Amino acid sequence: MNQPHADLDTFRRALPEALGSALRERFDERFSVAQAVRDHHGRDESPFPAAPPDAVVYVNDTAEVVELVRLCRLHKVPLIPFGVGSSLEGALLAVQGGISVDLSGMNRIVAIHPEDLTATVQAGVTRKQLNDALKDTGIFFPIDPGADATLGGMTATRASGTNAVRYGTMRENVLALEVVTADAKVLRTGTRARKSSAGYDLTRLLVGSEGTLGIVTEVTVRLYPQPEAISAAVVSFGSIEGAVNTAIQTIQVGVPVARCEFLDEATVRAINAYAKTSLREATTLFFEFHGTEASVREQSDTVEQIARDNGGQDFEWATRPEERTRLWNARHNAYFACLQVRPGCRAISTDTCVPISRLADSLIGARAILDRATVPTMILGHVGDGNFHAVILVNPEDPAEMAECERLNDEIVRLALSMDGTCTGEHGIGLHKMGFLCEEAGEDAVELMRRIKNALDPDHIMNPGKIFRA
Secondary structure (H helix, E strand, O other), X not given: OOOOOOOOOOOOOOOOHHHHHHHHHHHHHHEEOOHHHHHHOOOOOOOOOOOOOOEEEEOOXXXXXXXXXXXXXXXXXXXXXXXXXXXXXXXXXXXXXXXXXXXXXXXXXXXXXXXXXXXXXXXXXXXXXHHHHHOOOOEEOOOOOOOOOEHHHHHHHOOOOOOHHHHOOHHHHEEEEEEEOOOOOEEEEEOOOOOOOOOOOHHHHHOOOOOOOOEEEEEEEEOEEOOOEEEEEEEEEOOHHHHHHHHHHHHHOOOOOOEEEEEOHHHHHHHHHHXXXXXXXXXXXXXXXXEOHHHHHHHHHHHHHHHHHOOOEEEEEEOOHHHHHHHHHHHHOHHHHHHOOOOOOEEEEOEOEOOHHHHHHHHHHHHHHHOOOOXXXXXXXXXXXXXXXXXXXXXXXXXXXXXXXXXXXXHHHHHHHHOOOEOEOOOOOOOOOHHHHHHHHOHHHHHHHHHHHHHHOOOOOEOOOOOOOO
16 A cells, blocks of 8 residues: 655754854844744644654755755755645655755746747746746636646646646746755756757756755746637536536547636535535536637537437636636635635545546546545546646544545556556656666666666755655
């Protein structure tokens, strides 16, 4: 069983007094050992117990990150990058103690190049902040994981979200990085050029590395023209099969849908209670179409016919911006709506992704597994690219319940792996999926990852204890 880390303090190292004095002298009030500050930086959205760092340092620029890394390297003290704390897999927990590096103060938009469709931002810039800066330019940044995450955090976890079916993930949309390495050097990977064949692709190596190979301080991303027309739709179904087959057929016939989101009946019910909406409480798909007026109309007509052929009903169209905002706010708040079904719970959230042809088998199989649960469960996700999330609401203080829910999680993941899928489409490995990474990639591949880690971070100070065990 892929159990959570049983003893988060097993390898914890005490913060050397000399390091604490040096950090206090250098960062003054931006160095904190206050319990409340440490607790805030030692908890995320995962089901793990809190694992606070020994101290928190708020950095404002790359030079400060370099100095911080230099000092921590000297004392062999871990560094854990922190954005807004929205990790679902324990990626920011200080399982070996050390310093939480709060990058929220690095929130400057360095440059926007509308003519090249690129922007360069510091790691603490959030996706909403970037799009607010772009709103009068006619271009936008499409990656939308739901939470208002930082671009540095999204890069570290190779995030995607609701728009990935059309615009891709962070892997496709990060052109270049500035990274502070474990030996306190500033590494710049990539350029603003759209393609390159120059040497090893270090940008791709660092995207998705979860802070284990270095601290991302600056990100250059692709931008896209705002579509001339946008239309959204909600359609409900009498069965999971009808909804999933609609999503599959939409992709297979080549409709360039921008968003295709699945919500089961339990998720819709939770949204209605949380957001005071009146969506039909049934299996539901949310769609969004981007393009010209004519192409959006053609896409909409095609998908509506596919949905009707699969039992879709009660189409609700949203073309005005305020209608679309209401619709997508409801979708983005779905995770928090689900948590309110069982106040005080935590969520174990699966993140499997399978080839689109196996989506129906994977999702229906996951639903059958969850039907055995003794706790509330929901399914939602980005089915346009084969990715969905099973949300299992668990009492983290109940060992028997945690064990039951982890067994269900294991079954769902192994079902996806048996279909040539992945254990994580967008959340990363963190602490929770180490065992699954070995099953998915194989021991030889994980050993190669360890060798890369050892070469770039021989003292294991960069977010140690994540992705795989050293």
